[in-house]
Amino acid sequence: MLGIIGWLPAVVQAAEIVRVETVTSLSRSVLGSTVIPYREVTLSAQVPGAVKLVAGEAGSSFKQGDVIVRIDESQLVAKRNAVLAQISIAQAALQNAQAQYTRELISPRSKDVGTMPGFGLPAMFDMAMVRPFADSMMGNYDSDMGRYSDLMSSATGVSQAQSNLQQAMSQLQEIDAGLRDTKSVAPFDGIVLAKMVEAGDTVQPGQPLIKFGYVKYKRLQADVPSGLVSNLSEGMLVPAKIDSRTTIMVKVSQIYPVADPSRHTVTVKFDLPVDSVAAPGMYAEVYLPEGETGDAKVVVIPKTALLKGRSLPSVLVVKNDNTSELRLVRLGVEQEDGKVEVVSGLNADERVIDKPPATASSGWMPHAE
Structure with missing residues (x-):
C-alpha cells in the first residue's frame, strides 16, 4: 500500500494539459485473411x-x-526396350539402302554386263548393238532414263529408311519423356x-x-470488397494481426486485375515481414483504410489521457474556467504513435489532461508548476 501511495505523487506531477489534435482518419475495415506460402x-x-x-x-x-x-515405370521400360530394337532394325535398313544407292552411283545396274548368262556375251551384244540401235533408230528406248530410274529407286529406299529411323527415334523420345514424368x-x-x-x-x-510450397517468405491472401480496392496500391503498408497477436505491418504485393463476379471481391496478397511467426493456413486480420488519404479528419488524444480502471473510456476535459470535467468518449482505431482516435465526445478545439491519476474525477487539475 505504501508503494502505491508513494507512486501516486509522481503520476500527479507528470500530468499535463494537452490540446486535442486533428489528423487524417484511419478508420479501417477488418478483413479476414489466410497465411499462404510465397510460392505454392x-x-x-x-x-x-x-x-x-x-x-x-x-x-x-x-x-x-x-x-x-x-x-511405377516398368511398362514404359519394356516399351523402351522394344523401341530400341526397332531403332537397331531401322539403322541396319538405312545402312543397306545407302550401300545400294552408292553401288548404283558407281556401278549402274543398267550397264552391268554380268547380269546375263553365257559369259556376258548376250549382254555385251545387247549393249554394243541392240541398245544403241534402239536409241538412234527406234526411238523407244533411252538407257539414260533407265539409269535415272534406278538412281531414284535407290534414293527413295534411303529416304524411306531414314524416315523409319526417325519415327523410331521419336517414339524413343516420347517414352523417355514419359519416364521423366x-x-x-x-x-x-x-x-x-x-x-x-x-x-x-x-x-x-x-x-x-x-502440394509443395516455398515458406521462407510468407504472404496473406484476402478477398477485398471492390469498394475498398481503390484505396490500395502495390507497395502500400497496412496493419495486420496474426491469430490476434501483436500488430505488424504488411505490404501490398499483388492486386488481381479482375473481381469475382459472384462475390464482387478482388483477391489481394500482402507480403509478411521475414521474421514474422506464422505458418501457412493460419488466420489473420488485415486492417484496410475505408477512405482515401485526406478524405476526413478526426480528433486524436494520447492513450495515456484515458482514465484507468473505468468500465467506459473517459477523459478529463479542461473547461474555460480552468476546471476539469469528466466526459465519456467513444474511441476509434489506434494510431501508430501512441495515440487513439476519438469518434465522439471531443471537439478539435478542446483540451484534456494527459496522464491523470486513476483516482482523478471531475474538478481535478494538475499541480501548478
Whole structure:
C-alpha cells in the first residue's frame, strides 16, 4: 500500500494539459485473411500407374530437383526396350539402302554386263548393238532414263529408311519423356504442404499428388470488397494481426486485375515481414483504410489521457474556467504513435489532461508548476 501511495505523487506531477489534435482518419475495415506460402504448386500425375515412392510427409523439406513422388515405370521400360530394337532394325535398313544407292552411283545396274548368262556375251551384244540401235533408230528406248530410274529407286529406299529411323527415334523420345514424368521433383526449395497419395495408390493423369510450397517468405491472401480496392496500391503498408497477436505491418504485393463476379471481391496478397511467426493456413486480420488519404479528419488524444480502471473510456476535459470535467468518449482505431482516435465526445478545439491519476474525477487539475 505504501508503494502505491508513494507512486501516486509522481503520476500527479507528470500530468499535463494537452490540446486535442486533428489528423487524417484511419478508420479501417477488418478483413479476414489466410497465411499462404510465397510460392505454392500442386504436383499432379502425368502418367497412369501405381505410386512406387512417396519420399516424405507433410512438412518434409526438399531441395530443388529432389524426387518427391515416383510412379511405377516398368511398362514404359519394356516399351523402351522394344523401341530400341526397332531403332537397331531401322539403322541396319538405312545402312543397306545407302550401300545400294552408292553401288548404283558407281556401278549402274543398267550397264552391268554380268547380269546375263553365257559369259556376258548376250549382254555385251545387247549393249554394243541392240541398245544403241534402239536409241538412234527406234526411238523407244533411252538407257539414260533407265539409269535415272534406278538412281531414284535407290534414293527413295534411303529416304524411306531414314524416315523409319526417325519415327523410331521419336517414339524413343516420347517414352523417355514419359519416364521423366513418372518422377515428381521439387521445382524449388520448400516443404510438402499436403500429401494426397500413399505408396501403392493407383493414379491417373491429372490427379493431384502433393502440394509443395516455398515458406521462407510468407504472404496473406484476402478477398477485398471492390469498394475498398481503390484505396490500395502495390507497395502500400497496412496493419495486420496474426491469430490476434501483436500488430505488424504488411505490404501490398499483388492486386488481381479482375473481381469475382459472384462475390464482387478482388483477391489481394500482402507480403509478411521475414521474421514474422506464422505458418501457412493460419488466420489473420488485415486492417484496410475505408477512405482515401485526406478524405476526413478526426480528433486524436494520447492513450495515456484515458482514465484507468473505468468500465467506459473517459477523459478529463479542461473547461474555460480552468476546471476539469469528466466526459465519456467513444474511441476509434489506434494510431501508430501512441495515440487513439476519438469518434465522439471531443471537439478539435478542446483540451484534456494527459496522464491523470486513476483516482482523478471531475474538478481535478494538475499541480501548478
